[in-house]
Amino acid sequence: MAYMRSVPRAWRERKIKYQLIGGKCKDCGKSFYPYRQVCPACGSENVEEVKLPERGVVEVFTVVRSPPSDFAWQAPYVVALVRLEDGTLVPAQITDVDPDEVHEGMEVEAVFRKYREQGQQGIIEYGIKFRPRTW
Numbered sequence: 001m002a003y004m005r006s007v008p009r010a011w012r013e014r015k016i017k018y019q020l021i022g023g024k025c026k027d028c029g030k031s032f033y034p035y036r037q038v039c040p041a042c043g044s045e046n047v048e049e050v051k052l053p054e055r056g057v058v059e060v061f062t063v064v065r066s067p068p069s070d071f072a073w074q075a076p077y078v079v080a081l082v083r084l085e086d087g088t089l090v091p092a093q094i095t096d097v098d099p100d101e102v103h104e105g106m107e108v109e110a111v112f113r114k115y116r117e118q119g120q121q122g123i124i125e126y127g128i129k130f131r132p133r134t135w
């Protein structure tokens with residue numbers, strides 16, 4: 001697989017994307033995803049990387065039926081705010097489900113999936129999505 005060609009880079013991306021690494025602010029205590037160096041809540045730069053829980057529930061969601069062209073291959077799809085077990089809100093796609101079956105409060109878990117295909121260059125990006133919990 002082409003995206004595995006650079007092993008150290010692939011491992012780094014796997015750590016960041018698959019393990020759901022977010023940031024936690026040491027000043028106000030808020031955690032967030034994706035990781036960034038400045039806390040979105042209070043503006044502090046006193047932020048550390050944390051591994052976020054991979055389970056949560058759908059808080060709100062939207063069904064996207066006419067997406068931008070990079071995402072057209074997967075329409076219709078569901079974009080949601082997922083509230084993780086520790087309270088962190090994560091914006092993400094919901095996958096492996098009929099959009100009509102998604103509902104608020106649905107229990108979901110993080111998975112690593114193809115995220116975007118950039119038409120002409122054929123660049124494929126992978127990232128975190130959530131799917132309904134199967135247990």
Ligand SMILES: [Zn+2]
Binds near residue numbers: 030
């Ligand atoms: Zn903060």
